[in-house]
Structure formats: C-alpha cells, structure tokens
Amino acid sequence: MGVDGDESVDFFLLLDNIYAEQVHGLPSCPVLKDFQQTIERRCIDSLLFVLEDGSREVLQMSVGLLFYTLQKNITEAADPSSPAEKARKLILYASHDVTLIPLLLALGTFDRKWPPYAADVTLELYRHRQSKEWFVRVSYHGKEQVVKGCRAGLCPLEEFLKVLSQYSVSPEEYNNLCSQTEGNQQSDL
Structure with missing residues (x-):
C-alpha cells in the first residue's frame, strides 16, 4: 500500500473512502481494492x-442510553392505558456504521462484518390479534x-426487554459511569 513501518495508517478513513467510491460509482485506487478485506x-x-x-x-456506555430510550418508548407503546392517538407509530434514529457495531454486539447479532453503506436496524412492535401478546422483530439491513x-425472530416483548435491560442505563446511571475513574469503578450496575 506504499506505507512504511514508521507511518500510521487510519484504516477507518481508508474503509470510508473505499465504500464511498463504490457506492457513488467513482474510480477507486486498485491497491485499496486489493486490500479491502484486510x-x-x-x-x-x-x-x-x-x-x-x-x-x-463498555456496551452500556455505547448503547445504554439508546436502550433506555427504546425500553421506555416500546413500553409506552404497548401500555394499554396509553391513549392510542398519542402513541407514536414511527420513531427514527440515525447513526454511523461505527455506532451500529456496538448495537449489534449488544443484541447478539453482530456477524463480524463491517456494516454496509446505508445499513439499518429496524425494530417493529407487533400485537397478536387473538392473544393480545406483544412481540418485537429486529431486522438488520433488511434481514430478520x-x-x-430470544427463541425466534419474532421475540416476545418481555424477552426482548430483558435483553435491552442488560445494557440499558438511565441518564443518571450513564453520568455515573462517565465520572468513574479506573480505580473508582462500581460493580453495582
């Protein structure tokens, strides 16, 4: 790649360039194409x-606040006492590829491949017509x-919330984690 041993290489920058060139149909450096997997x-x-x-x-610090918000929003949407007209039908969050990896790790679905350009994670909340039970479906880049x-792609709400709770942290807990020093770590979270 033309880099000697004394130079540092920003692999994230290289990968961003490769993906941007590919997605926009721009010519790419042949050497970078050869080293894309590396x-x-x-x-x-x-x-x-x-x-x-x-x-x-570390996952709590990465996705804990998001999981806390997701738990809150999903629980509110599934609450029978919440007025139907106030329930949000769609909530969107945007992030970068580097942010999706800790999310996928926490959900146990990371395939150890870099997220493709414009990858997405979709959470869908369903209610069974007869039993009135709630379920969550998670899709990554269009694939369930x-x-x-969870036992299957359509996960009972209680099981899904249990997964989120492992990493979920309130804003107060998050601030507490942020203020810890290495010798001052707490084990009660």
Missing part, C-alpha cells in the same frame, strides 16, 4: 478492541435477526 478486518479488530469485544460496561435471549 482494511475491513483491521477496522473490525480495532473497534472490537476498543469495545473490549463486548464488555458489558434472532436476538440473543
């Missing part, structure tokens, strides 16, 4: 190192996922 692997390895390959505390702790 570059992607280095990005995944680097990010997993930072995420401590799925450490609970089986979330860890």
Whole structure:
C-alpha cells in the first residue's frame, strides 16, 4: 500500500473512502481494492478492541442510553392505558456504521462484518390479534435477526426487554459511569 513501518495508517478513513467510491460509482485506487478485506478486518479488530469485544460496561456506555430510550418508548407503546392517538407509530434514529457495531454486539447479532453503506436496524412492535401478546422483530439491513435471549425472530416483548435491560442505563446511571475513574469503578450496575 506504499506505507512504511514508521507511518500510521487510519484504516477507518481508508474503509470510508473505499465504500464511498463504490457506492457513488467513482474510480477507486486498485491497491485499496486489493486490500479491502484486510482494511475491513483491521477496522473490525480495532473497534472490537476498543469495545473490549463486548464488555458489558463498555456496551452500556455505547448503547445504554439508546436502550433506555427504546425500553421506555416500546413500553409506552404497548401500555394499554396509553391513549392510542398519542402513541407514536414511527420513531427514527440515525447513526454511523461505527455506532451500529456496538448495537449489534449488544443484541447478539453482530456477524463480524463491517456494516454496509446505508445499513439499518429496524425494530417493529407487533400485537397478536387473538392473544393480545406483544412481540418485537429486529431486522438488520433488511434481514430478520434472532436476538440473543430470544427463541425466534419474532421475540416476545418481555424477552426482548430483558435483553435491552442488560445494557440499558438511565441518564443518571450513564453520568455515573462517565465520572468513574479506573480505580473508582462500581460493580453495582
């Protein structure tokens, strides 16, 4: 790649460039194309190192506030005492590819591949007509996922909320985690 041993390489920047060129049909550096798999692997390895390959505390810091918000929104939507006209039918969140990886790790659905350009995670809440039970379906880039702790793609709401609760942190808990120092870590979360 023309990089000597003394130079640092930003694999994330290289991967972003490769994907942007591909998606927009732009010409790409042939050397980068040859090294695309290596570059992607280095990005995944680097990010997993930072995420401590799925450490609970690191995932709480990465997706804990989002999971807290998701729990709250899903619980409100499934609450029979909530007025139907106030229930939101669609909530959108936007993020970058590097943010999807901790989300997928926490859900137990990360395939150890870099998210493709414009990848998405979709959560759908369903209610069974006869039994009135609630279910959640998770899809990643259009493909149904089986979330860890769930038996199938259509996961009972209680099971799904249990998965979220493993990493969910309130704003107060998040601020507490942020203010900890290495020698001052708490184990009560």
